[in-house]
Amino acid sequence: xxxxxxxxxxxxxxxxxxxxxxxxxxxxxFWLPLSEDNxxxxxxxxxxxxEHGGKFDQKDSIKLAHPEKGVPGDYSIQFITDSxxxxxxxxxxxxxxxxxxxxxxxxTGRNSYTQQEDWMILYYMHCANKDLNFQGDRxxxxxxxxxxxxxxxQSIKDHxxxxxxxxxxxxxxxxxxVVRWREEQLLLEGEKSEAEAAKQEEEKSKRRGRSKAGQAQxxxxxxxxxxxxxxxxxxxxxxxxxxxxxxxxxxxxARAEAAAAIASQQEEEDDLDRLLLQEAEAxxxxxxxxxxxxxxxxxxxxxxxxxxxAAAAAAAAAPVNEDVESIFMxxxxxxxxxxCSEDAAFRALHVMSGIPQDAVHYVLYGVGTDGTKPWTxxxxxxxxSGDADRLRELTSIYGEKAVLRRRKYLDNN
Numbered sequence: 001x002x003x004x005x006x007x008x009x010x011x012x013x014x015x016x017x018x019x020x021x022x023x024x025x026x027x028x029x030f031w032l033p034l035s036e037d038n039x040x041x042x043x044x045x046x047x048x049x050x051e052h053g054g055k056f057d058q059k060d061s062i063k064l065a066h067p068e069k070g071v072p073g074d075y076s077i078q079f080i081t082d083s084x085x086x087x088x089x090x091x092x093x094x095x096x097x098x099x100x101x102x103x104x105x106x107x108t109g110r111n112s113y114t115q116q117e118d119w120m121i122l123y124y125m126h127c128a129n130k131d132l133n134f135q136g137d138r139x140x141x142x143x144x145x146x147x148x149x150x151x152x153x154q155s156i157k158d159h160x161x162x163x164x165x166x167x168x169x170x171x172x173x174x175x176x177x178v179v180r181w182r183e184e185q186l187l188l189e190g191e192k193s194e195a196e197a198a199k200q201e202e203e204k205s206k207r208r209g210r211s212k213a214g215q216a217q218x219x220x221x222x223x224x225x226x227x228x229x230x231x232x233x234x235x236x237x238x239x240x241x242x243x244x245x246x247x248x249x250x251x252x253x254a255r256a257e258a259a260a261a262i263a264s265q266q267e268e269e270d271d272l273d274r275l276l277l278q279e280a281e282a283x284x285x286x287x288x289x290x291x292x293x294x295x296x297x298x299x300x301x302x303x304x305x306x307x308x309x310a311a312a313a314a315a316a317a318a319p320v321n322e323d324v325e326s327i328f329m330x331x332x333x334x335x336x337x338x339x340c341s342e343d344a345a346f347r348a349l350h351v352m353s354g355i356p357q358d359a360v361h362y363v364l365y366g367v368g369t370d371g372t373k374p375w376t377x378x379x380x381x382x383x384x385s386g387d388a389d390r391l392r393e394l395t396s397i398y399g400e401k402a403v404l405r406r407r408k409y410l411d412n413n
Contacts, residue, residue: 020087030063031061063075071181073184122168145339186371187371340363352375
């Protein structure tokens with residue numbers, strides 16, 4: 001294998017009485033799958049592992065791969081050679097393969113399938129049915145429409161039946177690796193979306209800052225003009241002797257009273273904000289609900305001015321109800337928005353817990369609007385089982401809100 005350093009015999013160091021790959025008396029287990037071009041390298045790696053106290057077995061093992069041919073999640077075989085050469089175990093996480101899939105691994109030709117296309121097909125079929133043994137043409141027609149890969153459904157069906165499914169049966173393809181790869185891709189896409197959203201928000205903040213600075217500059221320029229106008233009004237109203245008995249002119253007095261009222265109101269609002277901030281920093285649970293209500297009152301008034309927009313947004317983000325007619329209306333809207341079939345829309349609505357926005361985004365990008373993962377059949381059964389350990393695991397994968405929403409959706413449907 002090119003660019004692979006194997007330690008010479010005189011470079012192999014020892015680690016005292018303890019075998020290198022048997023720290024604390026626990027032998028580490030590694031596995032390097034056999035392929036057409038790694039037979040000799042595989043023998044050498046296996047010999048190094050066993051010579052230094054490790055095990056070479058597929059079960060419960062650390063999967064090794066050549067750094068240029070592995071998939072994300074595998075570990076480079078250079079971890080073995082470097083550890084032997086240095087005489088101590090290296091940091092294995094530095095050898096994790098994180099590169100993207102090679103876009104052209106298969107046969108050359110205009111209609112060849114890339115590895116990414118193969119794995120997208122397998123992941124799609126895994127989400128639809130874990131048995132992966134499909135009959136009929138519907139699933140392959142859906143793949144052609146939903147994935148948008150440059151192949152006809154007839155070609156996809158033939159490729160799956162003759163290439164992918166036999167490889168799943170003989171073990172040269174592992175569906176768990178496919179699922180792990182796709183989840184990592186979705187995670188990276190979610191992180192990228194979050195970074196882009198943060199960048200957009202930062203740009204908006206800068207624009208708002210520039211706008212406020214411009215408004216402040218205009219106000220500072222207009223202030224002398226307004227002062228001159230007020231002075232002229234006061235002199236015209238008061239006449240040569242000012243107000244009666246030396247009192248300020250009526251307009252000036254009214255403006256002074258209005259300014260005092262505004263200042264008093266601003267002072268009360270500042271005191272309220274300061275009190276709420278102190279309560280929050282202290283972690284107190286006894287915040288005065290009346291004060292919170294007063295603080296939220298301006299927001300409520302603002303929201304009340306846009307009832308139609310708020311109602312539309314709430315309806316789009318809420319799960320559809322059990323009314324059959326309304327469900328079919330939502331499915332029709334998803335079909336139109338995502339340009340997909342009714343079956344694909346129904347499936348997307350189901351795996352995204354009935355949220356129309358998430359269903360459209362899933363059909364287009366394979367994930368919900370906020371990076372929400374689609375629900376599998378197995379995980380849905382976990383939700384319905386009510387098992388505490390499984391619910392905790394689901395919460396770590398999907399988030400607490402998504403689990404509660406899934407439970408409510410399954411109870412209603």
